[in-house]
Amino acid sequence: MKFITNGLIIREQNIREKDKLVTVLTESRGVIKAFVHGAKDIKSSKAAATGLLSYSRFTLHTRGETYLISDAKTLKIFSGLGKSIENMYLAQYFCELSGVICPKEQESDEQLRLILNALYLLSEKGRSLFIIKPCVELRLMCLAGYMPDIMMCGECGEYEKETMYFLPKLGRFICKDCYEKNEDTEYKISLNKSTVTALRHCCYADMDKLFSFSLPEKDLKTLNFCSEEYIKFILERDFKTLKFLKSLL
Ligand SMILES: [Zn+2]
Structure with missing residues (x-):
């Protein structure tokens, strides 16, 4: 056929x-x-x-x-990728990740469009790797059915607090007050308000606005750490290309 x-x-x-x-x-x-x-x-x-x-x-x-x-x-x-070894490794990491997480023998139009947009922005628009990476990681997870539950604190329902904790093993938020009341101390990543907003944006924004956000460098690193940790715990595996990439950053 x-x-x-x-x-x-x-x-x-x-x-x-x-x-x-x-x-x-x-x-x-x-x-x-x-x-x-x-x-x-x-x-x-x-x-x-x-x-x-x-x-x-x-x-x-x-x-x-x-x-x-x-x-x-x-x-x-995407010939512009070759100008930066970091971008080249990031592109290869997207390949490795999509090979694991994208469906087989089923339509994958959205996943493909996501990766192509990301490669275009890296290769031709010089967009920061630290913006592109968490968008792709989190959106691929969402498309694969692993959307984290990050609308509010999973305990009290609070939408916004000065400090929220992301629990990568569970893929949800808990506010600082609820965390401190809890006796079990789950592994957490502490986020300020703008990083919370960016994490939500990566998961919920329309595709055409996905890559359009900015965040101070320190917060971008935290956002990247959240998406990496979430993938690591949910998929229960490491990615060779990500290890290479991180050794260069
Ligand atoms: Zn709470």
Whole structure:
């Protein structure tokens, strides 16, 4: 069966001399693995279109449970990413994360749009990595059904307090007063008002406004720590590319 879909290459593995196996985050079928024959032939038009982080239009054939890319046309290459090693690692972390968290064999239009917007802003608009990263992390978690419950304090329902604590293992807020009344001391991250607002924004804002916010540098670091810790506890795993990225920051 033949079909056409747009997608972003999130992983490439060499197999045999000229062939490779790629993992693609596609619009219509989520994360799929597909073979590309002759991909490393320089004359092949498929070579660039099936490289890591290429956004391309693919013609695919299914053969049993395997996919084969018979044609690929590049729609976008985020060449500006190469200007910063940190951005390059962040992009690779988005690839690793989406390979784990995005659905397989199901439409993933929103996830794909999210990652493409993020790559565009990093590559061509010079947006700060510390803004882009938590937006993508938290929004991917929300789309995967792990939306944290951060509208109010989980105990007393208070919407706004001078200090709120984020509980990454539970994905919810507790205000300072309720935390101090509690006998069990759950692992917490302390947030001021503007970081609380930014965390809510990352989860609840419309996609077209998602990346449009600012926060002082110290608070941005806290926001990044919240999203990393939340992912770590909910998915119960680490990401190799994130470790590399953090070693550079
Ligand atoms: Zn409370």
